[in-house]
Every structure is written in structure tokens, then in C-alpha cells.
Amino acid sequence: MSENGSSPALQIRDLDVVYRVRGRDRQVLREVSFSVGRGESYGLVGESGCGKSTAALAIVRYLPRNGRVRGGSIEIDGKDVVRLSEGQLRRLRANDVGMVYQNPGTALNPAIRVGGQVAEVFTVRGVERKEAMERAQAALKKVQIADAGSVMHRYPHQLSGGMQQRVVIAMALAKDPTLLILDEPTTGLDATVEAEVLDLIEHLQGEFHTSVLFISHNLGVIAKMCERVGVLYAGRVVEEGPVETVLQDPRHPYTVGLLRCIPRGGVRKDHGRLDTIPGFLPNIGEAPPGCVFADRCALVQEICTQDEPPLEQLGGLHSSRCYFHEQARELPRATAANLVLPAVDRTTAPLVQFEELGKVFRQHGQSIHALTGVSAAIWPGETLGLVGESGSGKTTLARSLLGIVEPTTGAVELDGRPLAPRLGRRTQSEIRKLQIVFQNPDSALNRRHSVRRILRRALKKLANLTGKPAEDRLKDLMHSVRLAERYVSARPSQLSGGLKQRVAIARAFAGEPELVVCDEPTSALDVSVQAAILNLLVELQAQRRTAYLFISHDLGVVRYLSDRIAVMYLGRLMELGPAAVVFDGPHHPYTEALLSAVPTVDGGGRERIRLEGEIPSAAEPPSGCVFHTRCHRKVGEVCELEEPPLVEVEGGHLMRCHIPIDELRRLQLVPGEVATA
Amino acid sequence: MTAIAPAIAQRSEVSVARRERLRALVRSKTFVVGVLIVGWWVFWAVVGSSLTPHDPLDQTSSVLARPFGHYWLGTDTLGRDVLSRVLAGATGVLKVAPLATVLGIAGGTVIGLVTGYFRGIVDDSISRLIDAVLALPLIVIAVTAIVALGTSLGTLIVVIGVVFMPIVSRTVRAAVLAERDLDYVQAAKLRGEHAPYVMFVEILPNIVAPIVVEATVRLGYAIFTVAGLTFLGFGLQPPAPDWGLQIAENYALLAGGSYWWTVLFPGLAIATLVIGVNLIADGLQQVLDR
Numbered sequence: 001m002s003e004n005g006s007s008p009a010l011q012i013r014d015l016d017v018v019y020r021v022r023g024r025d026r027q028v029l030r031e032v033s034f035s036v037g038r039g040e041s042y043g044l045v046g047e048s049g050c051g052k053s054t055a056a057l058a059i060v061r062y063l064p065r066n067g068r069v070r071g072g073s074i075e076i077d078g079k080d081v082v083r084l085s086e087g088q089l090r091r092l093r094a095n096d097v098g099m100v101y102q103n104p105g106t107a108l109n110p111a112i113r114v115g116g117q118v119a120e121v122f123t124v125r126g127v128e129r130k131e132a133m134e135r136a137q138a139a140l141k142k143v144q145i146a147d148a149g150s151v152m153h154r155y156p157h158q159l160s161g162g163m164q165q166r167v168v169i170a171m172a173l174a175k176d177p178t179l180l181i182l183d184e185p186t187t188g189l190d191a192t193v194e195a196e197v198l199d200l201i202e203h204l205q206g207e208f209h210t211s212v213l214f215i216s217h218n219l220g221v222i223a224k225m226c227e228r229v230g231v232l233y234a235g236r237v238v239e240e241g242p243v244e245t246v247l248q249d250p251r252h253p254y255t256v257g258l259l260r261c262i263p264r265g266g267v268r269k270d271h272g273r274l275d276t277i278p279g280f281l282p283n284i285g286e287a288p289p290g291c292v293f294a295d296r297c298a299l300v301q302e303i304c305t306q307d308e309p310p311l312e313q314l315g316g317l318h319s320s321r322c323y324f325h326e327q328a329r330e331l332p333r334a335t336a337a338n339l340v341l342p343a344v345d346r347t348t349a350p351l352v353q354f355e356e357l358g359k360v361f362r363q364h365g366q367s368i369h370a371l372t373g374v375s376a377a378i379w380p381g382e383t384l385g386l387v388g389e390s391g392s393g394k395t396t397l398a399r400s401l402l403g404i405v406e407p408t409t410g411a412v413e414l415d416g417r418p419l420a421p422r423l424g425r426r427t428q429s430e431i432r433k434l435q436i437v438f439q440n441p442d443s444a445l446n447r448r449h450s451v452r453r454i455l456r457r458a459l460k461k462l463a464n465l466t467g468k469p470a471e472d473r474l475k476d477l478m479h480s481v482r483l484a485e486r487y488v489s490a491r492p493s494q495l496s497g498g499l500k501q502r503v504a505i506a507r508a509f510a511g512e513p514e515l516v517v518c519d520e521p522t523s524a525l526d527v528s529v530q531a532a533i534l535n536l537l538v539e540l541q542a543q544r545r546t547a548y549l550f551i552s553h554d555l556g557v558v559r560y561l562s563d564r565i566a567v568m569y570l571g572r573l574m575e576l577g578p579a580a581v582v583f584d585g586p587h588h589p590y591t592e593a594l595l596s597a598v599p600t601v602d603g604g605g606r607e608r609i610r611l612e613g614e615i616p617s618a619a620e621p622p623s624g625c626v627f628h629t630r631c632h633r634k635v636g637e638v639c640e641l642e643e644p645p646l647v648e649v650e651g652g653h654l655m656r657c658h659i660p661i662d663e664l665r666r667l668q669l670v671p672g673e674v675a676t677a
Numbered sequence: 678m679t680a681i682a683p684a685i686a687q688r689s690e691v692s693v694a695r696r697e698r699l700r701a702l703v704r705s706k707t708f709v710v711g712v713l714i715v716g717w718w719v720f721w722a723v724v725g726s727s728l729t730p731h732d733p734l735d736q737t738s739s740v741l742a743r744p745f746g747h748y749w750l751g752t753d754t755l756g757r758d759v760l761s762r763v764l765a766g767a768t769g770v771l772k773v774a775p776l777a778t779v780l781g782i783a784g785g786t787v788i789g790l791v792t793g794y795f796r797g798i799v800d801d802s803i804s805r806l807i808d809a810v811l812a813l814p815l816i817v818i819a820v821t822a823i824v825a826l827g828t829s830l831g832t833l834i835v836v837i838g839v840v841f842m843p844i845v846s847r848t849v850r851a852a853v854l855a856e857r858d859l860d861y862v863q864a865a866k867l868r869g870e871h872a873p874y875v876m877f878v879e880i881l882p883n884i885v886a887p888i889v890v891e892a893t894v895r896l897g898y899a900i901f902t903v904a905g906l907t908f909l910g911f912g913l914q915p916p917a918p919d920w921g922l923q924i925a926e927n928y929a930l931l932a933g934g935s936y937w938w939t940v941l942f943p944g945l946a947i948a949t950l951v952i953g954v955n956l957i958a959d960g961l962q963q964v965l966d967r
Contacts, residue, residue: 402867404867432868446865446883458868461868493694
């Protein structure tokens with residue numbers, strides 16, 4: 001579509017965007033400048049509230065009504081977007097810019113068949129209906145939808161999340177845009193699906209030479225997908241440069257801090273706490289006179305709070321907005337690493353024991369086998385990490401432990417005594433011992449109740465405390481989750497996500513529980529907040545010897561926190577073993593595929609293993625080994641006919657696979673070495 | 678560690694939000710006009726006949742005087758001042774309709790909470806019963822009940838309130854369904870809370886907004902129903918200056934085309950009050966739904 005080949009696909013200069021809130025302009029983006037060259041992919045990274053999405057919206061003038069571009073220019077293909085008329089703007093959106101947002105479910109019209117929606121991209125440009133449908137089908141084929149013909153006739157809700165996102169990408173690319181804006185396109189997807197979508201975008205970008213602006217909070221994804229990256233903090237680009245340079249040699253204290261927050265490179269809780277970034281993002285519209293990061297920076301000097309540092313050129317396109325960029329890498333730790341964890345004693349009786357647990361849901365006359373013969377144990381003070389794609393039964397397992405879901409077969413034992421399957425039949429002391437921290441802190445707290453009320457009620461029900469003793473315990477509890485006392489009368493809406501999660505953790509710990517289910521407790525949080533919450537969980541475990549059943553799709557997080565890891569697939573345990581063994585291998589082929597799917601900051605390392613197709617329906621699980629339909633190491637007929645048992649392959653390491661462990665070790669080592677070499 | 682000092686500005690955010698909402702209401706023309714209209718009628722309902730230009734029950738010799746003369750809105754067949762009767766007529770309606778609404782909201786909320794929270798067989802059986810009730814025209818049920826129980830203000834309140842319950846319960850049930858699967862409800866169950874606590878202490882405060890809107894909408898209908906029932910002779914009895922009753926007493930005179938004022942003004946009174954209430958409902962809905 002480009003007539004003007006010399007100008008970059010996107011050029012933003014000194015962009016100022018303000019939101020008008022309560023009669024005052026609050027600046028969200030300050031003098032943001034960056035450009036996306038032709039065929040280049042540029043990453044914009046930062047935590048929530050730093051202005052990433054505002055930038056994406058401003059580029060196509062989709063700002064909400066109270067938002068406004070106050071200064072600077074945005075040029076797409078040499079056209080100044082800010083000065084376009086309504087008609088020109090519509091043509092720009094129709095022809096030159098493709099956008100893909102986080103939630104594909106809301107980007108597609110639920111009432112129109114997929115084919116019709118994709119075809120619309122062409123019909124708005126005057127292509128005839130019949131030809132548009134043909135081209136739509138071709139577009140779907142391009143995004144590697146095998147069964148494009150039948151997908152055309154389906155409604156969006158009949159497709160999985162990954163498939164929906166492919167359709168959205170197909171629509172965005174169908175117009176052969178000059179610029180493709182991807183705003184957190186894989187954030188809601190499973191790791192394996194995310195990996196496939198990222199592969200697809202990478203492949204398409206190579207094929208179409210599209211220029212891509214990739215917005216994400218996930219540094220690993222940015223590392224995989226982008227050539228250059230800009231780090232956004234409080235509406236400012238604080239560091240910019242080629243991806244490898246910025247991630248391997250960060251020169252801004254914020255980037256350094258962000259990278260340190262991420263549990264990576266096999267770091268585990270017994271190595272100590274994660275580092276964190278102290279303090280909070282400044283409020284929207286607050287403009288400190290000096291550096292925007294000064295009040296959270298450990299390298300801060302007087303000059304930082306007085307004059308805004310200029311964007312210093314460091315050579316090789318790398319630039320940083322910091323006076324002390326040379327010392328940035330030596331940023332002192334904000335959180336001391338030292339931490340003593342009591343050892344887990346597995347010679348004693350386990351705290352919780354799952355005995356051949358099975359759960360069948362009846363749905364529309366079908367039987368959904370959510371859990372099949374799951375047996376596992378959790379010892380006091382240990383963390384059992386639970387991983388697997390969505391639909392693998394992780395949540396059902398945790399819920400049957402808590403008594404929210406009644407298992408169809410098998411039993412759960414607590415301290416050697418069987419637990420009633422239904423919550424209502426359990427004693428208050430059993431209820432007290434098992435608690436949960438939910439994924440979404442917004443819905444986990446009653447928005448009409450104050451922090452005090454939430455915690456006092458938990459203390460009353462779980463610790464049987466009222467009056468003065470309850471008030472004292474409340475203070476202890478808030479102190480132990482590092483929640484300042486002045487929040488005691490706050491309502492959840494007044495707290496940030498991280499603070500809400502602390503309240504939720506305090507509530508779970510009110511009655512000195514023996515096991516806490518953590519259901520993706522940090523996946524809704526920013527990485528710097530995540531690090532603080534993970535530290536908190538580890539500290540509480542160290543002090544109180546609480547056991548965790550930790551569910552997460554973030555394998556780095558699971559590895560950091562877990563002593564042992566259980567890998568689930570279609571309601572079955574595929575592998576169970578000490579964290580280090582499960583991660584370092586030899587591992588089950590499914591675990592291998594899961595691990596290879598995760599984009600890491602360090603990049604490379606593992607060869608990507610593609611899982612064929614989608615997770616099969618739990619209503620009709622495949623015969624034999626349930627994983628055989630997608631397994632890249634399938635040995636033959638035996639996999640289709642016979643389900644392998646879960647057997648101990650070496651000390652404490654259980655696996656469900658026909659391939660002998662030594663064979664797996666050989667298979668998994670050799671290609672790995674080749675890939676890194 | 679990290680949980681230190683975010684902005685102090687956050688402190689009073691709840692009261693700010695509340696003030697903000699109040700300001701949005703005051704800025705909403707719909708709401709303000711509604712309040713003015715309803716306020717006017719509430720004023721007359723409270724002061725009653727003490728401030729009306731004439732005694733609404735006083736029969737004079739100037740029968741069926743035309744409006745805009747000595748009697749601003751004319752007089753009726755018994756020579757009673759229409760203006761005074763219309764103004765004083767607010768009292769009855771504004772006593773019965775709000776009380777009936779409160780009763781209907783209270784009962785409907787409880788039913789809605791129970792059906793929405795328990796689902797399953799409780800929900801199915803109660804909901805089918807409600808469907809059956811809703812299938813009958815409101816006026817028919819009301820008339821039957823009043824005939825059976827006898828006419829009094831109390832009966833009128835109870836009948837309208839009870840008829841409203843199933844309607845209100847549907848709205849409440851829908852709101853409960855959206856809340857019951859949220860994690861805070863799970864959290865309450867997981868610390869051993871009993872159902873009534875979860876329903877009334879955890880869920881109820883979170884569904885106040887739709888209930889408030891429903892209450893204003895119901896109030897409009899209640900006013901209409903009261904007027905309708907008194908028109909049919911099942912509400913206040915003569916010589917009370919009730920709007921429905923005034924229309925009933927005089928509508929036979931409409932036939933010739935003359936004497937329209939005896940019916941038009943009480944009719945307008947009903948219409949303005951209902952419109953006023955509905956304007957308030959609209960205003961509230963716009964502000965609370967955001």
C-alpha cells in the first residue's frame with residue numbers, strides 16, 4: 001500500500017496526550033518519540049498505567065472522549081494522523097492500519113459468522129460479496145487455519161481463544177496494512193497457544209514485511225518478537241534500543257529493576273527473595289520536575305529530582321534517560337535476598353492426600369472427564385506446583401480439595417482422615433485448614449466491605465476471635481502481609497491490585513491455615529508487584545510452614561515457588577516430581593512441549609516443539625495415552641492402544657509415558673544441544 | 678518493603694466517588710426535572726387541603742363552572758373546586774403507591790436473593806410459580822384480591838405490593854446471578870458462612886443499584902395502578918378527592934365534548950406524577966449504570 005517508500009511506517013514525535021479528568025488535564029504521555037521502520041517490529045513495554053495502550057489508541061485516534069493529543073505528531077506512512085479529516089481517518093483505518101487487541105472474544109461480533117466478518121474487510125473497500133468471501137477464506141488459510149471452509153460458517157463463540165485470535169489477525173492482515181498494531185495479543189492465551197500465535201505473527205511478518213508495533217508487559221514475548229524495544233514508564237520512554245542490547249545490558253534503573261523482578265534462569269525460592277521495585281507509579285498527570293523514576297530509584301542523586309535527564313545516546317541506537325546509566329546495572333537490591341526456608345520432611349505423614357480422584361461433569365448429555373485417577377500428596381510446608389493448559393483439570397483438582405466440587409470417585413484426605421466431599425459437611429476446623437488465594441483480586445474482595453470488615457469476619461469465622469483480641473490479630477495480620485495500617489478502613493476500590501491481593505492473602509491466613517490453594521495469584525498483576533507477592537508467599541511459608549497448592553501458567557513463577565511439580569493433561573497427572581527434575585529433564589514429552597513454548601527474556605535455549613492441534617475434548621478423551629494425538633515423540637501403536645501407567649522412573653519422579661526414562665534423556669539432550677549451538 | 682505510601686490522595690476515594698455520582702445526578706436534566714415534578718406533588722400530598730384555594734369537599738352552587746374564571750380549573754357536578762381537588766388528591770396516591778412499592782421491593786428482593794443464590798430446584802419451582810403469576814393481568818389479580826379482602830387502603834397497599842414481588846424478584850435474581858459466582862462469594866463459603874449471611878451481608882450490598890432503579894420504576898407503575906383501581910371503584914371511596922375517583926365520577930360528562938376540565942386535570946395530575954417518577958428512574962439508571 002505504500003507510495004512513499006522513504007518515510008518510516010510510523011513516526012511519532014514529541015507526542016503529548018492528556019486525559020481530562022474532573023476538569024483538569026492529566027498528562028498520560030510526555031514527549032514520546034519513536035519510529036517503526038518499514039518491515040521492522042518495534043516493542044513497547046511497560047507496566048500497567050504507564051501509557052502503552054494510550055499510545056496505541058492515539059495512533060489511530062481511538063482515544064476515549066476525554067483524551068486528546070495536545071502536542072507532537074503521529075505520522076503513518078508519511079500522513080499526519082492528527083490532522084486527518086474524518087473521511088481520511090476512516091480510509092486510514094480501513095486500509096493502512098491493522099489492530100489486534102488482547103481479547104479476541106470482544107473484537108469479533110458474536111452475531112455474525114466468521115466468514116462474513118472477515119469478508120467485510122474487503123467489502124468496505126468495494127470488493128463484491130462473492131469475491132470477498134473467497135478472499136476471506138484465503139486470508140483464513142494464511143493464518144494457518146486448516147479447516148478454513150468450515151470455520152467461515154461458524155460463529156466466534158464456537159472457536160477457541162487461540163482460533164479467535166487467528167481470525168482477528170487474519171482480518172488485520174487481510175488489508176495488507178502498512179502498520180500492524182498488536183496490543184497484548186497473547187496475554188489471555190495459554191502458553192502453548194501463545195507460542196503458536198507468536199510463531200504465526202513472526203511467520204506472517206516475514207512473509208508480508210509488515211511493520212509491527214508490539215505492545216506487551218511481557219519482556220519474554222518482546223524479546224522473541226521484536227527487533228527494537230522502547231521501555232515506557234509514567235508516559236515517558238526511558239530507554240530504547242535493540243532488544244538484545246536493552247535486555248542484556250539495560251542502562252536505565254527501571255529496566256534493570258523490571259528484569260530483576262522476573263523469576264528466570266531457574267531461580268528458586270531457596271536462592272532467596274526476588275528483587276522488587278520499591279514504591280508506586282506516580283499518579284496519572286503528576287509531573288515531578290526531575291526524572292519520573294527518581295522517587296523509586298536507588299541511584300537517585302540531587303540532580304535527578306531537579307532536572308529531567310535528557311535521552312542520552314549510548315551508541316548502537318541504544319539510549320537511556322538517566323544521568324547514571326553507567327551505574328544502572330549496579331543498582332542496589334531493593335529487597336534483601338536472604339531467606340531461610342525450613343526443609344520439607346517427607347518421611348512424615350502427608351498433610352493432604354488425593355486418592356484416585358475422579359470427576360465427571362454432565363453437560364448437555366455428555367460426560368466431561370475433568371479428573372481421572374489423580375493420586376498425589378502434599379506435605380506440610382511444601383509447595384506443589386500445578387501446571388497444564390486450560391482444561392487440564394488443575395482448577396477442578398484444587399476445587400475438590402476445597403470442597404467446592406464434589407469428586408465422582410476417590411477421596412481427599414487431610415491429616416490422614418477422609419474429608420467430606422461437600423463443603424457444607426466439613427467441620428469448621430477442616431475449613432480453617434484449607435484456604436485459597438484467587439487469581440483476580442478485584443472479584444476476590446467484597447467491594448462494599450472495608451479491609452477491616454473483611455479481615456475481622458475472617459478472624460471471627462476462622463480463628464474464632466472477636467473484640468480486642470481480634471483487633472490485635474488484625475494488626476498482626478496486616479503487618480505480616482506488609483499492609484500499612486492506614487488501609488484498615490479502605491474499601492477495595494481504593495487499593496491497587498497488589499494491595500488487594502495482600503488483603504486476600506491476609507484473609508486466607510487469618511485462621512493459620514495448613515494449606516493455601518494459590519490459583520494464579522499473580523497473573524493479574526504487574527511483574528514488579530508479582531515479585532513482591534511471591535516474596536510474601538515465600539516468607540509466610542517460611543514462618544508458618546504453610547503448604548501451597550500453586551496453580552500457574554507462568555512456568556518461571558511455578559519454578560520459583562515450587563518444591564515439587566505436577567503436570568496435568570486432560571484430567572490426568574502426566575508427570576510429578578521435584579521441581580528441578582521436572583524442569584531440567586528428562587521430562588515427559590508434554591512437559592517438554594510446555595517448557596519449549598515459553599518465550600524467555602534470555603531467548604534461545606530450547607527448540608520450539610509444536611503441539612499439533614488443540615487440546616482434545618474431555619468428553620471423548622483419546623484412546624491409549626491421552627497425549628498421543630499431539631505427541632511429538634509418539635513411538636507407535638502402543639501409544640494409541642494402551643494408556644501408560646504413572647510410574648516412578650527415578651527417586652520421587654513419576655511419569656506416565658511408554659518411552660523409558662533413559663531413552664527420553666537421550667532424545668531430549670541431543671536436539672537441545674544442537675539448538676543452542 | 679514495597680507496600681509503602683502510595684498517594685494520600687486515594688484516601689477519601691469512596692466519598693469522592695459518591696460525591697461525583699451526586700454531582701452527575703444534579704447535572705442530569707432528566708433527574709432534576711423529575712425531582713421538581715415529583716417534589717411539587719409530594720409538597721401537596723403533605724400539606725393536603727390546608728393550602729388549597731378552596732376546601733376540596735366544599736359543594737357550591739356554581740356547578741360545572743368553566744375553568745379560567747373565578748375557579749381557575751372550574752368546578753365539578755357538585756360545584757367542588759377542581760384545582761383544590763386535584764392538589765389535595767395527591768395525598769392518597771402518594772401514601773399508597775410508595776408503601777406498596779416498599780413492600781414489593783422488600784418481598785421481591787428476598788425472593789430474588791433466594792432463587793438466584795440457590796438455583797436448582799428452589800429456583801425452578803419458585804420461578805415457574807412467578808411466571809404463572811406474571812401471566813395474569815395485574816388489574817385482574819388486584820381486583821379479585823380486593824373483592825375477596827374488602828376495600829381499604831391497607832388492602833390496596835398489600836395487593837399492589839404482593840403483585841409487584843415476582844416482578845421485582847426477577848430483576849434481583851438476575852443481579853444475584855451475576856454476583857454469586859464471583860470469588861468473594863466463594864471466599865465466604867470457604868470460611869464456613871451460612872447461606873443467609875452470604876445472601877444478605879455479602880451479596881445484597883453489591884446489588885443495591887439495580888434495586889434502587891427498579892424501585893423508582895415500580896413506583897411509577899404503582900401510581901398508575903392505584904389510579905386505575907380507584908377509577909374502577911376499588912380504592913379510595915367518595916367523596917375523597919382522589920384522581921382516579923374524580924375521573925370515574927366525571928367521565929360520563931365527556932361524551933358531549935363539554936365539561937372536559939373535570940376529567941382532564943386529574944388525568945394530567947396522574948400523567949405528570951408518573952412521568953416525573955420515570956424521569957427520576959431514567960436519571961438514576963444513567964448515573965448508577967456507569
